[in-house]
Amino acid sequence: MKRTTRNRLVAYSFLLPNFIGFLVFTLIPVIAALGLSFMKWDSYSPMRFVGLRNFQTMLKDSSFKIAFWNTLYFTGLTVPLTIVVALILALALNKGLRSVKVFRAIHFFPHVASTIAVAVVWQFLYHPDMGPINQLLRLVGVSDPPRWTASVTWAMPAVIIMSVWKSAGYYMVMFLAGLQGIPGHLYEVATIDGATAWQKFRYVTLPLLTPTLFFVLTMNLIYSFKVFDQIYIMTEGGPGRATMVLVYYIYLQAFVNQNFGYASAMAAVFFLLILGVTIFQFRLQERWVTYLD
């Protein structure tokens, strides 16, 4: 056996355990789901091949359309808001002081808490009459505060606000890591050149933070598309279908209505959507992400 072949085999044998896990628990189910999307199946009766019918159904299904747009709505607002909040927090807490560490921990805390528990608490905070949020709003003179999760207009913003609160701390830590990676001498040079604080941020911090920003943007987009827990607990997709998002609708079709074929077809479309957005992002990154040599 040639030496290189043997080396390669040794390397593969190290990869094998992990790959088997991936194969059994991820790859095969994903391929099976893709196959299922051309079937009609209620998990018990024999599967029936229906060709593209599940995909045609999607085009006619008003709930699917609503869920699709709601997912874009949620993502379109959650991602930029989370990034802005996380960045502001990171900039404010990027100091070596002891007290700052306490604040970092406080802001990271929502990420550690279970989404389910947090969503239950927020559901109470949003209570139209007795919830602390509306009591506060009334106190400062808002006579007719939003009815939050009970209102078709405000249910989605309510979920978005809660989601931003929940994940901003996590991305703050990412940004902090990115900020610490920027060499200090660049700021010294900028100071000597007479740059203002804003100029330092705009021309030193921001460009060198773009790799982190890219990572945060990609992860956050994927996580936002996948939103489920908050919806499941806080609104159940309601009132009506106001917060019906794709993953929740897929869940309903699969596990409540036993419509596994249709649910798989929607999951396939959903997968393509995320894949498309991610590829688009990677293409775009060459234009705006700066890597320090």
Next chain:
Amino acid sequence: MRKYGLGLFAAVLLIAFVAAPVVQAQVTLKFACWDYELNQYDKTLIEEFERRNPDIKVEVYDMPASEYPDKMLIMLAGGEDVDVFYAKDPTMYGGLVLRQQIRPLDDLIARDSVDLSGYGGNLENVRIDGKIYGLPYRADFWILFYNKDLFDRFGVPYPTNDMTWPEFRETAKLLTSGEGAEKTYGTYIHTWASTYFVYGLQKHMGDLVEGPYEMLRDGLELAWQIQMVDKSAADYATNKAMGAHYRGLFEQGNIGMLYMGTWYMQALLHDAAQGLHNVRWGIVRLPQWEGLPHATIGNVTPVVINAKTKHLEEAWRLVKFLSGPEGASVLAENVIVPGYVDESVFETFAGVEGFPTDNMEALLTETVYMEWPAHPLSGLLGQMVEEEIVLAMTGNKSIDDAIADMEARREEIILLNQ
């Protein structure tokens, strides 16, 4: 010590030899139900069955009530050999029949000439395309519970069996007063969709799969008036956000009337025995619409046999036991309305400590409509009807629009699921 050890060994051997033939002859049946340990009455039944049938051992799969239909479905899909189980409601039952997962029992009923008269009208609700796939084990229906202390405090006469919904609304107003901890509400309307459509089904206009949704209008108007105009009940959004539960609220003693299923009788007695409340409660028939014959809404729980069972004879014996007079008497002792009803059931109820005996007629039913019929689209339509009811009851949509949209969305669902 060694001597004793040897003796013990001999004794064990002896027992093993003696017991062996019995053990070998025993058939193990697998039985699934919900809240077995929590509720105890199924446990009483199964233990009694095992005592009377020493050749059968029953292995129980115990699941939480809320997860039962889903888990059962997954177990059956996975080929789990459960022999006997409950179909929790007509929707689950209909699905099982549709997928041919359970076995028609007509041949066995005929062979053993089982007396079906005790099931009364419940039998019609387990008959699908002329065949009986399960025998009714429980048969709950909606009645009105009321708090006698509260009625006495406000000097309002107790409700009667012929109360109408407009009278219900007026009575609720009389019982509403106070603020904060002293606040009393005339009624509480629970956050299930069924709580909002029971009134509609009482219109005798058909079921929610095929009947016109126009039937829901008066009931939704009534609920809206009670919650938003009279404010004699907390509104839907408040209850939902608080995760309100009828059990705790009624037992706090500041709710005058509560329309709910007969399953609540058992819980009320149980909670009182635990010292959780001291509400003096009474029951009357579900209020009705003026000029229409009385009807209430119900839910039948049939006990069924897996089509793939390998122990049909033993399974059938368990089904007959659970759904027959023996099962009924154990359920009655626990104040649960069995599918098999004879006079002894009500006598047993009346004999239970704390049961209000002043109005046993409340439990007599003429017409019982199912919440959802055993129909393949019940699940999808149920989701849709609930969404529209919530929109109307949270003021996001007018009742007119909600009803019109229900009709339109039903068309869509039927079209998409042809």
